[in-house]
Amino acid sequence: MKKLGLLLLAMMISLSSCGGDNAKKAKESADQAVEATKDAASEAGDAVKEAAEKTADVAEEAAEKTADAAKEVVDTAKEAVSGVDGKTVFMNNGCIACHQVDKKTVGPSLKTIAASYVDKKDDMVKFLKGEGKAIVDPAQFAVMQPNLNTTKNMNDADLSALVDYMLSVK
Template structure:
């Protein structure tokens, strides 16, 4: 079961999310501490501050980014990847991103 805002996600979900994040090409634009093409994982985690629902809805293409809305055009093609993910996989990616406080 997914963790709600304010609680820690299970370690297994975070690890699965990290693996998906690395294999789906997300690391090409997002690093842990450094802004590359996109914001760092720490920037994203800080902006969403445990808001799993908000980040999930963004990655489904149903909400605006809380991090860098001006860069929407760069991320838009990548949302096809997250939109196509199974729910548990997307939740794991969100858990991983938000774990990088």
């Protein structure tokens, strides 16, 4: 707006002036007007650039926040699954492939295993940590053994929930 005022002023001066140097004054005014327009254009360009940079910053920040929030939701869900639901641990680690609830397949049924471990939760935890002996079907232990690599590496919460589930099957 200031630039526009200058421009008007310059035009008024050029219009109202009289005498021999009218042409020279008009040229000066015109030059000033061109300069003022150039300045205004460059200022506007800077403002647009600045606004675009700010928008990019805000967008980037928002994207980061969204990613963080999504990660948190996934972590919470994982925690809920591993900490609470032993059945999910059992299913997710492929145990169901050999252990059905009440019929023998490749491995003994969950009912058979639970019957052998009544009041022996600690013993089953030890077995799954690779620190105990097979008591259900020792002759077939070689088939079960590779799975101990999975259960050995579980955290205590997962392992405890898993054993609780296996013992809960009656």
